[in-house]
Amino acid sequence: AGGAWVRGLLGWARPERWLASGSVFPLACIHTSTSLQKLGKWEKKNRIVYPPQLPGEPRRPAEIYHCRREIKYSKDKMWYLAKLIKGMSIDQALAQLEFNDKKGAKVIKEVLLEAQEMAVRNHNVEFKSNLHIAESLTGRGRYVKRIRYHGKGMFGIMKIVRCHYFVKLVEGPPPPPEPRKTGFDQAKEYVQQLRNRTLVHTL
């Protein structure tokens, strides 16, 4: 009966709601839990559990989501580092970040090492080098306004800027980079678009 129930599930992933509350029956949930601050969407992505794969299916590569919140750095400056390591293997990314002089490079390196450790420990990844960076994003943190004192009694209002950094590691070698679209390809596409036009509302 249990097996039939499992097989009866649809192919899509079921988010694991039970673990979060700590009990199966909603009525028994009297929240005395000292849970950490509200979990963000990125942290919850690590909790999805897919149904077991059928024997014929190709192996689904492991995905590890990790992030760090409220980093004291600008999201625009962090974006350049995130763009640098997008699509690289984790070893190459760590090498590039080690010899980069920016402040955010040290932070991102720590995040990547943490994520690698999590992958090996919790997410059943066999080789810690067999990971690549599928997504790396920055987000805006909470800004705080402060007074900046100028001369002659003038003042300005400055923003203390913070950012979040999100990374998704996927098992496997990095995908080959897409070839740049040539002008000839773009021209061909344009001509094809013109040819696909049809007359509407006519005989």
Added chain:
Amino acid sequence: MAVVVLRSAPLPRLRALLQRCWGRLQRGLLPAVCGAQSPPWGPALAVQAPACLPEPAEDTGESNEVPSLFDSILWMAAPKKRRTIEVNRCRRRNPHKLIKVKRNIDVCPECGNLKQKHVLCGYCYAKVKAETQLIRKEMGKMEGGPFNAPTIETVVLYDGEKPTEKDEGKRIIERARKRPPWFIQN
């Protein structure tokens, strides 16, 4: 009656004012030229006036003067339109602003950490630095104060090493540990 004598090059504003005054005078004095609109008039009041208008003083001086801040504010550079986010993105994401991938990173043959090709390995440098610090502390203890450096050479000996004939006249620093493999003994 006042006689207007126009100077050779008065200031443009003054010139415009004078032209307007002269135009008004003309229209007043010769209504027949414009059209018979005003009633026949006679001299209402005669006033003793100077022969010519007081000329604008320091004419040549002012034209040489640099325009004051109030004038220059008018031609200061200022943005005409707000830069759209598309334009801003084109500038910020231009390839020359993106961080370039470094291709000069190698593996240190000694410790296995990463190093840049033209730079010493950071790990190896740090370990040598730490050992040197300890040797210098020992030397400081032996000297006892500043400016007491001896004029003879120094030799560092580790556990179980005896000074050889070559180390006759040299100062000997003892370190209570095994000789590190990278510190070669002569």
